[in-house]
Amino acid sequence: MSPANSALSAAGTAAPPGRPRHRGLAVPSGVLGVLGIVGFLATWELVVRSGLVEPRYLPAASSVLGELASLAATGSFWEWVGLTLRTWAVGLAVAGVAAIVLGLVIGSSRFLRQATHSTIEFLRPIPSVALIPLAVLLYGTSMQATLLLVVYAAFWQVLIQVLYGAGDVDPVADDTARSYGLGWTARVRYLVWPSALPYVMTGLRLGAAVALILTVTGELVIGGGGLGTQIALAQGVAVTEMYALVVATGLIGVAINLLARAVEKRALRWHVSVRREAVA
């Protein structure tokens, strides 16, 4: 099992980077993806049109998409998107840098790994949302309050992956580096970092998704602007617009995932997990 694959299976759900190898049906995955979306939208439309749910509470897919299209023509919509993306990006950047640095330091020392293990396992499962009262007390209803949630949630996603990655260094290579007299910095630079990079990329991709979820949650519950706040404003008084905004956050999620995969592929283009599939 390649390091990238074991990292991914440690993460649970994600598929390996690159194109999946398909057996049997020779349908390109892109087509299947589109079919899935069309099927979902058709079901949504049917459920509403058949009167199963009242359009007053859940408007049909067609009217929601129409509303989204007219929203997208307004400048303020893109302002909201910009605010959300800013919080997401700053949150992910802070969490990512902190987690990578701490992960490499902790991961390259057996003593630190063992000393921090139980603390990390204790802090990691605390839901970020539970920190909302603390965030509001510290930062009021500003963007920083949401940022606190985003950083907290994304940090653990990345840190755990980096820790696994730093622990995955080939012992022979490590011994070789030591016997050639490479110092700590050199070992991190030439040995630990390349070994951990596939894990780091997985961690960042998972962190990116979590960061978006927490950004919208924070904006919704705390306020401070962005798509989440607009969803809260539209609740009950502008139902179609609310669902249009919800769809918009979903689309941003898809875009972020595609972007993360592209970055991953590029950063790991030398790595066997990406190279092999590119050749095949």
Add this chain to the structure above:
Amino acid sequence: MRRTATAVLAAAALTLVAACGGGDSEETNAEGDTKIKVGVIPIVDTAPIWLGKEKGFFEEEGLDLEITTTTGGAAAVPGVVSGDFDFAFGNVMSLMVAADQGLPVEFVTNGTSASGQTDADFGAVIVPTDSPIKSAKDLTGKTVSVNNLKNIGDTTVRAAIEKDGGNPDDVDFIEVPFPDAPAALSKKQVDAIWVLEPFMSQAIADGGRVVSYNYVEMSPQLDIAGYFTTKQYIAENKDVVERFTRAMNKSLDYAGENDQEVRDIVGTYTKIDEATRAKMVLPVFRSEFDRASMETLGAAAVTYDTLKSEPDLDALLP
């Protein structure tokens, strides 16, 4: 490529650090106006402050007003106590509860008040048209939704039930946010809902019937909410508080006299459509507090266990 990425990350981290620091007392803008930050909920009730800002009432007092919206009312008291807001909009029961818990909060101006009419108000208990509940006493033993438990909603509804001859202790209150309440009622998940405008109009349009205008039942002139800050802030910023109070009172009186302008300004900070805005019942906006109504409310809150002891109105009111 890598260097750019590093620079971007460093810049992001610095922005964060810079944004986290910095106090906020007595800052002035380029024109020498004092900057103040006021936390409000984006609902109909806060129309006067938006209107006052638009009319320049705050500028006249040398105040550079920043209105910050919070999604729920829960952020108002912590926001003011932590110093994030200079002032905030809060309902009288929330403030009484905060004072009851020993937080040093005090109103500086009024905010919204009940209509003073027994047959129309901006908040009501609503049931489905075909419901056997005919008046407040029939709510005994039923489920009623309110936006927050142990607050002004359940307290005034209990009082209305008792006044009508029902048993105020035998009511099952559950928390449902206002926007979701009309749907909960039409799906019969609750027997009755307590909602404010614009959800009251919406619930009536969906086939709802008003059982009680609980604010008016408590006291026709009941003050519902106001703008508050901490006692410490009042002691340290006497001048700012006086100027804010003057501008806010002017805004309240102006809003009270200009119905259409209130309906228009609501459209600028909420997503309530024009048709609903034209129809909805507005709260009364006036600068004077009605102290007697607050005494009634405070006594009722003690009776129904919302408060431990009767509020000290001398400490709570300006």
